Amino acid sequence: MAIDFWSPVRLSIEIAAVSSVTVIILGTIFAKVLARKKFKGQIVIETLFLLPLVLPPTVIGFLLILFFGRNSPAGQFIEFLFDQPLIFTWWAAVISAVVVSFPLMYQSAKAGFEGIDSDIEGAARVDGAGEIRLFFHVSVPLAGKALMTGAILSFARALGEFGATLMFAGNIPGKTQTTSTAIYLAIDAGNMQMAYLWVACMVGLSFIMLLFIHILKKEHI
Secondary structure, eight states: OHHHHHHHHHHHHHHHHHHHHHHHHHHHHHHHHHHHOOOTTHHHHHHHHHGGGTSOHHHHHHHHHHHHSTTSHHHHHHHHHHSSOSTTSHHHHHHHHHHHHHHHHHHHHHHHHHTSOHHHHHHHHHTTOOHHHHIIIIIHHHTHHHHHHHHHHHHHHHHTOOHHHHHHTOOOTTTTOOHHHHHHHHHHTTOHHHHHHHHHHHHHHHHHHHHHHHHHHHHHO
């Protein structure tokens, strides 16, 4: 029972961790670029970034299959490189989690960067700081709480991802079966004891993460 219980939990945490690292890097970079620079077509790009927030998970899963499936150019290229298709793999679950959690990181990071006084960054440039040094030593520390909030929300979203993961990565025990899909199957099979345990685990983890975000906001105030 212990093995059956912990396997989906472990997979969920691993997938959420890898996807979170990815969205933290991408979300922070894109947010920093778009927070200050204004250009034609920016609103379209930002709308695309936020689209996974409102799209049904099944639509996201379908689009991922369409883009990375075995009949797509990207899917065929990946299969050529790694000698196996991407769909129904651990990495497919990671990609699903990245897509659905990226908007949360991007929104939070952009709000953090937009809240920085431009005079502070300007003073750093006058003192001779290059853009890379300015980014890591001034912008990131000043937007630190917003970045931390985005990271926690992204991790929580990736941890609970269900629809897109089920369609794109499947539900293979020990390989792509996350806690969310395990709960669904446990209820469908009438195994309410396991369902209760997994639900309690997810509620506990989510509560701790949201509590930490509230503590960060309280300290900020």
